[in-house]
Amino acid sequence: MTKDVIALTPEMPDLNTLLAGLYAGGPDLSVNTTADGAVVQLCSPDGRPLVSVEAPILVQVPGETARLLDCAVADGPVWWTEARASTAVAEAGRLAGSFAGRLATVLGGTVWPPEAATTDVVPLTTDISAVPVPATATPAVDVLTTTTAVVIQDRPLVPLTNWLSDALRTATAADRALQIVTPPATRLTLPTRTALRGLPNRWVVQHPEHGYYDGLSGAVLHWKDGTFTPVRGENGTARAAEAFKTVTDTGERQLLLALRTRHPADADLVLGRALETAYHHLTDGPPTGWSTAEPVNLPWSTRQLTDLARSRAPQPTLLIAIGHPDRPALATLRILRTPAGVEEDITLALGYAEDETPPLDSIEPLAAVLAAEHGLTTLLTSLRAARRDLTVPPHVEAPPIPVALTVGHDEIESIGRTRAEHPPLGLTPTKLGHPAEHAVHYTFGDGTNPQAWTTLHQLTRHRKQA
Structure with missing residues (x-):
């Protein structure tokens, strides 16, 4: 149970x-x-x-x-x-x-x-006298060691609840790893997946036949010195569990946007509008709700999320936004006050069934609006084979393939306009917006050719060269 x-x-x-x-x-x-x-x-x-x-x-x-x-x-x-x-x-x-x-x-x-x-x-x-006294006052934590806080979850889908958010904050403050242990049929929501990013945090899958393995990397794990850690071979490398390698292609896909904006820090600033614009272009409507954890419980309001971020500044604020259930769309929004202004780091994922077509033709018009009206720094768009419902299963998933990259005006000025507009590999960028303050949009393909990664890496090196 x-x-x-x-x-x-x-x-x-x-x-x-x-x-x-x-x-x-x-x-x-x-x-x-x-x-x-x-x-x-x-x-x-x-x-x-x-x-x-x-x-x-x-x-x-x-x-x-x-x-x-x-x-x-x-x-x-x-x-x-x-x-x-x-x-x-x-x-x-x-x-x-x-x-x-x-x-x-x-x-x-x-x-x-x-x-x-x-x-x-x-x-x-x-x-009760035979039950050890719990070493933690954090309700979500089941096992606590000097290095690790372990949370046991036996549910089909593990969301980033207030329980888990609190456990992650407490573990991080104490310089501990957070490790979530689940059965093999469990999946994670994208916010939970994002929260576990970065070792030694882990998703630990307990398989009845294959033992413990990492649900994100596949590495076979064992409990050693108070934490789950990879089993190393004689050459020091870890191996992937057989259960992690099993995958069936359903034809489902996810469109992924990694979007960054920067705004002057003034009293009239309203945050969340870039994300709202992306939802309008890709789902024909704004987000339906937002929150700091799951369940996402508040009706969408840019003013309310701005007030929350302002009350927490200069500490960063991490928020979640959700779309209408007819079109799976889930975003995380990290708001950070920096010397350059107020920055939004946004990831947006949208899910599509085999018979649905991701709106790749909407990306360039969206990028143009973001660059002209919402302080766009960069926008990287990718496509990958993954679940339409945007949940994360404990088996290998194909990496995303880049579709397009847009670089905003201010970023171009720091790179150098000539360098930004004359990339290698025969790429011909599109200029978006006013000629004097335009953004540059690079297209790599339709998200089916892995060679696009090589093109993106070479373009990135070109942009960083002095």
Whole structure:
């Protein structure tokens, strides 16, 4: 049974309803709060946390609950209350299910996963004195060593929830790796994949036949010195697990945009407009929602996300944006204050089925608008064979193939206009915008020829030459 249980209710659980749910363990268990009251914990008599419940979130974005729970659920605004059970106590999973079941019963909602729902009182029978005292106060972390925070997730899709965001921040601050352990059928959302970027953070897949392996690189892993690390051969190299090599081509594709902008830091600046423009060009509408974690719960608002980024400056702000469920489109937006101004580092992924055509002819018009109106620095567009739903499976995926590169006016000035406009390899760039302040757009192909990588690397070296 999964250790994460979610109650989806049409009404916000009030204090009395939460307490009724927390009575799932009977009168012998106690209630505690942590994270400045944002997390309520059901604890054993000696104070050890058994179930941690995060503050309810109102999800107002169409299709978001179905996307993250990977199943059919009622659409529309819904309160998402997530409970995470301790993996150290056998009864904790059933306690979480009873808590969620009680909320759903009182408020007329549903429970995910459905089989976890119950309203039974779950007595604590485990000998708590034999259970090690948890070394961490972070609810998401199951195992903590001097070098690594391990999170165990047994769910079809692992989103970048507030649980995981908090675990990542805490691990990073303590100079620890964050490693997520899942079964082989689990997938990651793109924000979770982005959060795990960079070793020693890892996605650890526990396969019943192939043991442990890295879900992103395929390297066979073992537990050594308090962390998951690659098994090295005599020559010092790691090998890939056989399960990681298995892949089936479904004809699905993803269009990927890596977009950077720079703006003067003034009081009238509104952020997110470059991303909004990209959505309009590629999906015929703006993003439907944004948030700092998943589920993406807030209706799209450039003004609100700007206010949030301004309140956090000079610290960077990382945001997630989602599109309409009819056209899978998911973006991460990193906002950073620098001496040059305010910079946006955006990655946008859009998914297409085998019978759908990615809108490559929209890239150049989009680049022209971004360069003229939104402070474009660079825009790299790529295409790759990957899942339409934008989730990340634990097997090898083909790398993206570059389609086009656009370089904005200010970047061209730093490179040198002559060098930017006369690249090697016979490339003929297109000038976008006003002749005196134009951007340069290079086209490499339709995303099917891997040779485009060589062309891009040579162009990059050419741009960097003195």
